[in-house]
Amino acid sequence: MLLEVSGLSKNFGGLAAVSNVDLAVRQGEIRGIIGPNGSGKSTLFNLISGIYKPEPGARIVFDGADITNREPHEIARLGIARTFQLLRIFGQMTALENLLIGYHPHIRYGIGPAMVGALGMWTEERRVRDEMMELLAFIGLAEYADMPAGEL
Ligand SMILES: Nc1ncnc2c1ncn2[C@@H]1O[C@H](COP(=O)(O)OP(=O)(O)O)[C@@H](O)[C@H]1O
Numbered sequence: 001m002l003l004e005v006s007g008l009s010k011n012f013g014g015l016a017a018v019s020n021v022d023l024a025v026r027q028g029e030i031r032g033i034i035g036p037n038g039s040g041k042s043t044l045f046n047l048i049s050g051i052y053k054p055e056p057g058a059r060i061v062f063d064g065a066d067i068t069n070r071e072p073h074e075i076a077r078l079g080i081a082r083t084f085q086l087l088r089i090f091g092q093m094t095a096l097e098n099l100l101i102g103y104h105p106h107i108r109y110g111i112g113p114a115m116v117g118a119l120g121m122w123t124e125e126r127r128v129r130d131e132m133m134e135l136l137a138f139i140g141l142a143e144y145a146d147m148p149a150g151e152l
C-alpha cells in the first residue's frame with residue numbers, strides 16, 4: 001500500500017468531524033471521497049496532509065514512512081499535497097509554469113549550481129519539465145502548456 005490510514009479521528013470541541021477512519025490506497029490508484037457538506041471530507045484531507053493533528057491513536061503511513069504528526073511541509077516533501085477549492089492560479093504565467101511552481105519542493109538542485117554544475121541543473125530541469133508535461137497530458141491540457149493560465 002502506498003498510503004495506509006488507521007484509527008483516524010478529529011474532534012472540534014464536542015463535534016466528531018472524523019471518527020475512526022481506516023483507508024488504504026495502492027500505488028497508481030485514483031480514489032475519490034464523496035459525502036454531503038459537513039461530513040468531514042476536507043478535515044480528512046487536512047489530517048492526512050498534516051494541516052490538522054489527529055486525535056491520539058491514529059496512524060498514517062505513506063510509502064513506508066510514518067507521517068502521523070509530521071509537519072505539512074515535510075509531508076509535502078514526501079509527495080502528499082492538497083489543493084484547495086478556491087484555487088490560486090498565477091494568471092500571467094503559463095499552465096506549465098504554474099505546475100513548475102507547485103513542484104519546487106521536489107527539485108533536486110536546491111543547494112545550487114555549484115554542487116551539481118550547469119549540466120546537472122539543465123538535466124534536472126529537463127526531467128521536471130518532461131514530468132510536468134506528462135501531467136498536463138494526463139488532464140488533457142498538453143496543447144495549452146504555453147498559454148497563460150488566465151486565458152484557459
Ligand atoms: N476548523 C474547524 N473548527 C471547528 N469545526 C470545524 C472546523 N473544520 C471543520 N469543522 C466542522 O467539522 C465538520 C466537517 O467539516 P468538513 O471536513 O469541512 O466537511 P466537508 O469537507 O465534508 O464538507 C463540519 O461540521 C464542520 O463545521
Ligand SMILES: [Mg+2]
Pocket residue numbers: 041042043
Ligand atoms: Mg470540504
